[in-house]
Amino acid sequence: MTSDRTARRQSALTESLERLSGAHPAIAAVLREVGPPEPRILEPGFASLLRIMVGQQVSTASAAAIWARLVEASGDTVSGFNSLDDEALGRVGFSRAKMRYGRALADSVLDGTLDPEGLEALPGEEVSSRLMALPGIGRWTAEIYRMFALGDPDVFPIGDLALREGVRMALDLPERPDLDVAERLTEAWKPERSAAALLLWRLYRRRRGIAVLGADSPPIVDNSAQAQR
Structure with a gap:
């Protein structure tokens, strides 16, 4: 991860938060309460996609330990x-399903079906479509x-329960919105929903602990992990 890339992401996040808080009082109030979040940065490639898959439906602590x-x-x-057989992956902490998904991902990179780094040049929804064509990759994984x-500035992983709870907190709603309601509510934050998502994750973390x-x-996968695919 280059320092230039990190600096660009930080600058873009700061500018997005400034624009969002200027246009939306609820975002401004959250920003005052919890302060600005840091950008979450992963190096594009197989390792990062696999790492996100590892995090599906497990706690943050469990995902970190498995990784x-x-x-x-x-x-x-x-x-x-x-090179790892099922027994070895089981010891690492992979379920049978995630073993299949990981192998499908590895095979797609090997045979050229998927170029994880090259996705950066494509529109966001096309990126999601290509990723979701693979077993085990749904909307949440693609959007994360x-x-x-990829540094897409306009992503809000609406399937993430913590984010929807963050929407409830930020907008002072009586209950957590369902997918459709949350989708409508977050439309107002386009085209900078990624900054809003990072802020609301931070709000959830601060209030819920x-x-x-x-x-x-x-936030960072070492470049050395990407050197050999």
């Missing part, structure tokens, strides 16, 4: 992952990759 064991087993590259790895992806997961 650390996978890195220790050299399974964070395509060749390294494919777009936000953290519970670790969440957008506020607590380690």
Whole structure:
């Protein structure tokens, strides 16, 4: 991860938050309460996509522990992952389903079906479509990759329960909005919904004291993990 890239992401996030808070009093109030979030940055590539898949439907702490064991087993590259049999992946903490998904991802990178780094040049919805064509990658995974790895400024992973609870908190709603309502409510924050999402994850973390992806997961995958696919 280059310092230039980190600086660009930080500058873009700061500018987006300034515009959002200027246009939306609720966002301004949250920003005053919790302060600005940090950008969440992953290096585009196989390792980051696999890392996000590891985080599906498990706690932040569990995902971090599984990922650390996978890195220790050299399974964070395509060749390294494919060298691990089911028994080894089970010891790392992979379910049978995630073993299948990880292998499908590795195979798609190997055969050229998917170029995770090259997705950066495509429109956001096309990125999501290409990723969601793979087994085990749904909307949430695709959108987290777009936000953290590709730096897409207009992503709001509406399926994330913590984010929808953050919407409830920020807008002082009586109950957490469902998917359709939350989608409508967050339309107003286009085209800078990624900044709003990071801020609301931070709000949820501050009020609930519970670790969440957008506020607590380690933000950077070392470039060395991407050197060999």
